[in-house]
Amino acid sequence: MTLELCTRCGKCLSTCPTYQVFLSEAYSPRGRLAFLEAGLHHPSFEQCTWCEACSRTCPHGISFPLLYFEYLLKNNFKKFLSLPFPFERNPFFLYETFKTKDDFSSLTVTPEQADILIFFSCDVKNFYPRALKKFLLFLQKQGKKASLIEEGCCGIGYLITRNFEGLKKQALKIVELVLKAGKEIVVFCATCWWMFKKIYPLILENSEEVGQFSEKIISAYAYLFRECPEELKVFSEKVLFHLPCHLTDERKAFKYNLKVEEFCCGSPRFPLLKMGFPEKYQKFWKKKLEGKDYLATFCIGCYLNFKFHLKEPPKVVHWLELLC
Numbered sequence: 001m002t003l004e005l006c007t008r009c010g011k012c013l014s015t016c017p018t019y020q021v022f023l024s025e026a027y028s029p030r031g032r033l034a035f036l037e038a039g040l041h042h043p044s045f046e047q048c049t050w051c052e053a054c055s056r057t058c059p060h061g062i063s064f065p066l067l068y069f070e071y072l073l074k075n076n077f078k079k080f081l082s083l084p085f086p087f088e089r090n091p092f093f094l095y096e097t098f099k100t101k102d103d104f105s106s107l108t109v110t111p112e113q114a115d116i117l118i119f120f121s122c123d124v125k126n127f128y129p130r131a132l133k134k135f136l137l138f139l140q141k142q143g144k145k146a147s148l149i150e151e152g153c154c155g156i157g158y159l160i161t162r163n164f165e166g167l168k169k170q171a172l173k174i175v176e177l178v179l180k181a182g183k184e185i186v187v188f189c190a191t192c193w194w195m196f197k198k199i200y201p202l203i204l205e206n207s208e209e210v211g212q213f214s215e216k217i218i219s220a221y222a223y224l225f226r227e228c229p230e231e232l233k234v235f236s237e238k239v240l241f242h243l244p245c246h247l248t249d250e251r252k253a254f255k256y257n258l259k260v261e262e263f264c265c266g267s268p269r270f271p272l273l274k275m276g277f278p279e280k281y282q283k284f285w286k287k288k289l290e291g292k293d294y295l296a297t298f299c300i301g302c303y304l305n306f307k308f309h310l311k312e313p314p315k316v317v318h319w320l321e322l323l324c
């Protein structure tokens with residue numbers, strides 16, 4: 001994927017959430033790419049949601065955020081972004097600030113004894129441990145054993161602050177650990193999935209190891225659907241299942257089993273919050289919630305954004321909290 005492939009056809013404009021709201025070429029993938037090609041930085045770069053809707057509609061699969069990160073890496077970008085946000089002080093902020101009281105030791109084993117690994121990310125640890133518990137009980141019924149991998153964080157905080165050195169160290173640690181165990185690793189968050197599948201190859205320069213690691217990543221839902229499609233049932237009455245943009249590539253793994261709606265949550269990123277983007281973007285999806293008791297998602301960013309911007313009902317949950 002290179003910048004030169006862009007023919008300026010404009011097919012990406014209609015699906016770009018920031019273009020839909022601000023209706024300005026500078027906030028479209030095409031406009032951002034034109035600035036990037038000219039070597040110019042525009043504030044809209046930091047107001048991109050990283051949804052990659054552009055790559056899914058572009059005939060050449062061009063993704064603005066991936067090209068932008070590649071550009072920063074190539075140009076040896078060193079300055080960390082200064083954000084009025086706790087991530088700046090501690091990229092593991094979400095992971096470390098809250099402490100879950102849930103103990104999963106009776107339902108898990110060591111990595112050597114396990115059939116699969118589970119990435120114990122900040123979301124399942126702190127916000128919806130019930131989803132993990134249901135998943136583990138389901139596995140137990142199937143006679144499968146799982147081990148929790150507690151390696152801190154996928155590294156999204158480093159990416160937000162553009163601390164590429166920190167991100168590289170974290171990525172190397174996780175890749176090495178998973179390859180050493182030689183097992184699949186299940187994730188509960190679309191952002192972890194995206195970091196592992198899209199950002200790690202960028203940061204680790206498409207090494208052979210990162211390619212092998214990437215093949216071992218699977219979402220918790222796709223794993224259950226592959227392993228026990230007959231038994232997998234999720235409570236679905238009056239639920240809107242939201243498919244986060246960073247899990248869209250996995251959709252084909254379950255699309256006949258679950259009716260999901262694809263839309264951008266509005267992004268919880270600070271530069272977009274500051275512009276009131278999540279509230280402005282709601283007009284594109286709020287109607288979908290009519291008559292729903294639950295809004296189920298699969299990403300910590302979307303989960304927090306929905307919690308922050310919506311009044312109950314609907315109750316915001318993770319998909320697997322609704323596992324029957």
Ligand code: SF4
Binds near residue numbers: 016029
């Ligand atoms: S990643 Fe999303 S917000 Fe950013 S340019 Fe592409 S479509 Fe627009």
Ligand code: SF4
Binds near residue numbers: 009029061
């Ligand atoms: S990014 Fe792709 S869809 Fe958008 S203008 Fe360029 S070639 Fe067309």
